Amino acid sequence: MDQTQNESGWMHSIKVTLGSLDHREVKSFISSIPCVSSKLRKSNEEAYSPKFVSIGPLYRGTSSHLLAMEEHKWRYMLALLHRTQNPVSTLDECGTVILGLDDAVRASYGGNIKYETHELAKIMLLDGSFLLELLLRCAPPNMVPQIPKEDNHNNGSSSDPILGHKEVFLSILTDFTLLENQMPFFVLKTLARMLFPNVFTSEADHLVADLTLSLFSYPLIRCPSVAHFLHLMHLSSIVDEGQKVKQAQQELKRCATRLRAAGVTIRKVERHSKLVNWFGFDIRFSKGVLEIPPLHVVDTTEVYLRNFIAWEQSRIGINRQFTSYALFLRGLMCSVQDIELLVENGVLVKGTKISNRDLLTLFGTITKGVDQMDNSYSKLCEDLNAYSAVNPLRKFPILMLHCCNLCVECIRYSCKHSYKILIRDHIPNVWKLIGIVVAAALLALTIMQTYYSARG
Template sequence: MRGKEIGTQATTTASYEKNDERILDGVDKYGARSQSETCMCRVHEQLRKVNKKAYLPEVAAIGPYHSRNKGSLKWMEKQKFRYLYLLLQSSPITLNEYVAAISDRIPMLFESYDDPAMDKGRLVEMVVLDGCFIVQLVRKFSMPELREENDPIFKMYWVLSSLQRDLMLFENQIPFQVLCELFDLIEIPNQYDMLIYLVFKFFSNLFPGQVYGQRINEISSSAPRINHLLELVHQMWLTPVGTLPSQSPSPPPPPRPIRRRRLFYSATDLQENGVRFRRMEKAGSQLNIKFKNGVLWIPPLTVEERTESFLRNLMAFEQYYPTNHNLVTAYVKFLDFLIDSPGDVEVLTKYGVIDNWLGDSRQVHRMFKKINSFITIHSTAYHPFAHLYDQLNDHCSRSVGGKIARMRRSLFRGSLALVCLTALLTLLLSVLVVTTTQTVYTARK
């Protein structure tokens, strides 16, 4: 009996030791890693399930998160190898030199992804292939003389359009430092303003709103601190000139109470309250929305097939890097407040605020109703539209036109209720008469 107890105890001890080994293995893998080191994250499941397709590549997998040898992604892998082959044919730099340049950054590269079990050698090969492809793609886009005569990527516009979309996916990124290293070998060293300009040109028709080239010089000085292309595009599009987070902007204004951080009126409501809409050309930033003398000036926004994916991935980026003040999230939320029905889309389209390439106002309405699901903004975060919301809410609360409109709606609802009640009573009376008649007729028979 004593021997059996000792055997059981030994087995239990061995089991604990194995558990300890697994725990220590996890500590070794994950314990020293911080979120700040991991700049290429995966989208969390709650956000993904609202619209899975918005986060999945259509033609090109970049980095290690998406399988590249299946379905529609296999064809682009062949194009990547073709681009690399042509690059090696036209350049004195060997493949080993490209690999060596990236291998020097293995610690940074390894810490950039949320998967410590990845094979480091395979990861280096992957980002060299992807990085050379991206650098050559943006170069060929702006310099047609570098293209092959029958380059299928530039012969089929839908492929180029899907590539622009796919390179903006949150899970489809490689470190921007890798692109800089490869660009140094392919072009002129340390000319990051040129790389950023080529990226700007490549994505120019993907931006759903206005973008201004004067931001390139400001961004290029902070190129080594940019995590990936998605962050670069975020800075190009919505971050106002002179306020890049990496350049220590002046502190934001004190936060307003959370109850003030919403607009209580849709576009139709605002119009009823005497607000006029105007399209703001050359706004300087998509965030430059002004309300003055009863006129709401808004920079135009193009809504097409790629717009939802573009906005969702920028918002996903902001969920993991809140230091950028959630500018895209706040902007999209503002549009969500304005668009409460397809009729609101039609109002904004009429005045040129929305350029609806989808054609159907209901599609645009549905997009904005779902796009903020599982998206959060902390109550103490800087909100770029807090003052604008105050202005519009105060204007509508004092608007005589709005009060008259609300009174009309009240009277209409009251009149409608009276009509419905009258119709119901008439129907009941008719049923009663028919029933009584039938009863009398039956009794006489």
């Protein structure tokens, strides 16, 4: 009997995925919420894991620090229901509809969800209601004026446990951008239609997406279908469409210092968005001047960029502009001297206490494990690699200084790495340190005794 149940269990995930291929909302986004590959995760495990709130089934109950937000989820859900005319009957209707989306939801997660049907529907209903209520509380006044306010549950931002604390709110927004911490967008839209049918109509199908982009301060766009929050933000960010996909490689062969030695002037260009976690892809090179929109590096920059890259690497047929952008930056920075030059020119704006060496490590590892990129900067890199407008005699001192700095950094890295191995493997405690010191002293005394004996 158990064997029969196991066989039907593994076959069920296959049937779920096949059955969702023709689903109107899901057919283009089967397995749209995958686990990040181990080769991408290796560089920074924490960049893909939520810190405050879990969304969806993948991280539910995995750590104690995520449980603190569960109570607030329930309170947000209650507040959302009290915006409707009949909360009890509305909840019953929403539960029935969400339960009917079980196969489509499982297909979005690749069909490998450990929760049974009713528990998964509960997660979708709770997390979807939480997200929708948060969107409504943060919505601009003129976007959804028809939806009534809920005064009985302390909607004021000062008493709100999330909106009343800026750092917590920003951390939660960051958790919403993690690839593994998403929920299917069609669940959110379904809930909105069920709760407020007069507002979220078929003519206003874009309204949930508008609320989401407004929450993150991203430009509003019109797109036919969306997989989840991260996908929507990706669509709102990319500049060039239809770029050719190819194998990932570092196309820029000259770092910032070498470009300066070749006569290239690196200059920042003002970007159109004032949003901190916004990446300016409009990089241009003309008449010896390389113009780059400034990149504000804050605590969340790495998380955003890594998860955008992970999304691009998990799909076929989408733009990989974030990946190409990160590879271009990696080529631009090969030493601390390059970081200093870019900071001095305003291309890199450090909004945190991060050091130049940490920045070098960040951009040196952020593309490790990527397989594909597009040709967004192929022509740009080709022109930069070939450009030369400086006399070799003027170029030589800059390159020599750069090579010396690289040698010093390599020696420093080797010494630091060797020291860590020594401490970790050979001197794990103070007694072993004393033993090594005594042994070294005895060895020195033995050598001295041998030397003086030979002379005598």
